[in-house]
Amino acid sequence: MSGADIGHGGAISVDPDALRELANRMDAAAVGHDEAARVLRSAYERIVDTPGLSALVDTVAMWALGHRAAVLHGECVDAAASTRLMADTYEYVELLVEARTRGLGAAGDEARAGMRRLEESDPRIPDLARGLIERWEDERFAGLVTQVPLGGLLGPVGVFPALVGAASGRGVITRGSRLRGAADAVTVSPVKTAMPSAAPSGLAGALNRIPEKRGAQVAVEKYSFAGGVAKYVVYVKGTQTFAPGDMGGPDPWDMKSNFQLYVGQNSASYEATLAAVEAAGAEPGDEVRIVAHSQGGMIASHFAMESAYDVPLVVTAGSPVDPTLDSDQTLVTLGYTDDSVRALAGGGSPAGTGSPDSVSVTAEHSPGFARGDFGDPHLLASYVELAEDADAAGDPRIESVDRLWGELDDADVIERTEYRAERVIP
Incomplete structure (x- = not known):
């Protein structure tokens, strides 16, 4: 890298x-x-x-x-x-x-x-x-053409998302946009609970709290403070099935939801995320931070722009889109320039977005052809590595984001619930 x-x-x-x-x-x-x-x-x-x-x-x-x-x-x-x-x-x-x-x-x-x-x-x-x-x-897709044929997530055709993102303009969600249409019905159930001892430590710590196993797609942490105040952190997974035959299948985190979200339509995965946050006890106006990977980045972007919650922090890794946030919302984007899925964002906004503390972390995952093990830049594990580099950089903007996590450590009780969503198939 x-x-x-x-x-x-x-x-x-x-x-x-x-x-x-x-x-x-x-x-x-x-x-x-x-x-x-x-x-x-x-x-x-x-x-x-x-x-x-x-x-x-x-x-x-x-x-x-x-x-x-x-x-x-x-x-x-x-x-x-x-x-x-x-x-x-x-x-x-x-x-x-x-x-x-x-x-x-x-x-x-x-x-x-x-x-x-x-x-x-x-x-x-x-x-x-x-x-x-x-x-x-010139630099926003560095390495994409040389990396993708070596086994990137989408194979040799992976170079085309860069062209789609740059030409269509869909990689940046414009201010005032809202998802259109009705989504497929979903059921959302808690499948695992825990009581973390503290808030995440750094960007890598936050990404590592995204649910790992296939049993859940969303996790919600509730931070309860003295006086009855509660704040929340939501962690959203990326796409779970890429098979065309699974479009509209039981798992809402599929290619159907990918397509819907990218073109601005409501999706079962977005509705499932809203349902999980509500099930965790969040009410309109409550403060909710959100951390997401891949398709989850599209969910997080719309969640920050149009949900009923106060969203002070959005962290996305390998997201196909970037939101246009307000000046009191901090956006952290992690993206490999040779990640074909991230390329759908078209490089994001030329002016950046969000508060002055917003930060973009980019790198080329697999430069050149000299290395024996290139890996896949789009994997969550690859983005954890990028986050670790950012955490270790000593950059004041990253340290500013760390303070947003530190605010949560004063909570009296921390409760974590992981949720499993399924699409209702007639």
Whole structure:
């Protein structure tokens, strides 16, 4: 696996406001260097103008220090200006995506007005923004063409999802979208209970709580706090059967649900997830975090965008889609660029999505042909490895996500229930 790339998602690697704050700190450093240069120059002049004093002081070194301080002042000023230009460029990309998704309404007009304001402030910004998007488009499927024929989940045809995702635009669920139609009826039953001692530790710990065995597709953890407050974490599996003959079979986590969710239709697996959360005791407005793999990522995306719950955190691994979340929702996406299922997302949104703490973790699972054991990048175990790399990276954005898990450790009681769903077949 190549080294994990941790960013904000799409062509945006960091939050523009974070860059502007960095530029402000550079400005403060520039002021300090300018003051140091002024003091050193003044001291130098006094020393050389005072008879006999220059013999006691290394005036050459003092002049060199003053010159170096002046050079550092100029470098800080230039770096701050470049950082602000990059922040404006990232904001331009965000506004461009907002304008496209909002269309001709008032929100779209507001985004376009913001783009014009940035263009007027610096005419270089549109070209820089285009360059960012083009580089992201070139890199978003790195290794997919070479990896898939070596035994990827979908075999040689696995390269086509990248084309489908990029061309159809279905890889990003636009703001305001809701699943259409009625889903097949399902039954949902608890099959296993446990009492974990703590909340998950890190991204890898969260992925490892997705039900492993075939007995359950969804797990719900209830965190009960003093005063009667309860918060929940939902873990959703990926597709359980790929056989075309099983479309509409007993297991709702099948290719029928895959197709329905990808084209924006309701599915038995989505309804089963809602039923499991309700069965665990969650009520509308309750805080529910959700962690999901593969098809579960589509379920999690719609759950965060249209369910009746407050969803502050969404973690997806190998999801065929990305949601468009609000600024108070944190999205963590893990994706291998050579995962043919993840490729259906078309690279996701060029501007990223969710809160400023949202983070995208990407890597190429099987670069080149030199390795003997390539494995399948889409497997949950492969994504656990990517999550482990992210946890170990020491990135402040990953540490911010960890704090969202830490909030749950103060719970008085933690109850975990795994649920088995079956489609009702007439």
